[in-house]
Each structure stands twice: as C-alpha cells, then as structure tokens.
Amino acid sequence: MEEAVNTKNEVPIEIAKTKKPRPWIRYLARYFDVLTHSILLGIIWALIDEESLDRIDDKVLSLIFLFIWIFVEGIYVNANLNCDHPAGVRSSKK
Numbered sequence: 008m009e010e011a012v013n014t015k016n017e018v019p020i021e022i023a024k025t026k027k028p029r030p031w032i033r034y035l036a037r038y039f040d041v042l043t044h045s046i047l048l049g050i051i052w053a054l055i056d057e058e059s060l061d062r063i064d065d066k067v068l069s070l071i072f073l074f075i076w077i078f079v080e081g082i083y084v085n086a087n088l089n090c091d092h093p094a095g096v097r098s099s100k101k
Contacts, residue, residue, distance in 0.1 A: 044079060045072040 049072075052060050060068075 040080075041073070041076055044076060045069075048072055048075065 049060070049068075
C-alpha cells in the first residue's frame with residue numbers, strides 16, 4: 008500500500024489500491040441473500056400457519072418479504088459496522 012502524508016496533522020494515511028469493480032457479483036450476492044432469507048421466512052411461516060400462506064397472493068408475499076428484508080439488512084450492516092475493525096477500516100476483508 009502506498010502512504011500519503013496529511014499536511015495538517017502530518018500523520019501517514021494508507022491509500023488502498025482498489026480492484027476493478029464487480030457489480031454483477033455484488034448484485035448476484037444480494038439476490039442470493041434475499042432469496043435465501045425469503046425461503047427461510049416462508050418455511051417458518053408455513054410451519055406456523057400454512058393455510059394463511061396458501062391464501063395470500065404471491066406478489067403480496069414477495070412485497071412483504073422485501074419489506075422485512077429492509078430491516079434485516081439494516082441489522083446486518085449495523086452488526087458489521089460494530090465489529091472490531093482495524094482503525095479506520097470498515098471492510099470485512101482480512
């Protein structure tokens with residue numbers, strides 16, 4: 008890693024060399040997360056009350072799962088940010 012000097016504090020700052028962005032990998036990973044959580048939530052719902060799961064429209068069910076996913080993803084992001092990371096580094100890469 009290269010080092011740059013902050014002119015105000017004269018403290019060395021590490022500049023990470025970034026790799027080429029991979030948007031499709033991130034998209035597919037996010038889709039996989041939503042899909043697996045929806046399947047798990049559907050299984051739990053079916054175990055609790057299968058009749059109501061059969062009566063609800065698929066599109067409405069998808070919207071419910073996506074709405075729940077917003078909160079689940081927020082919990083995951085918050086948990087990741089609260090993990091012990093090296094000073095200033097907010098990445099899960101090691």
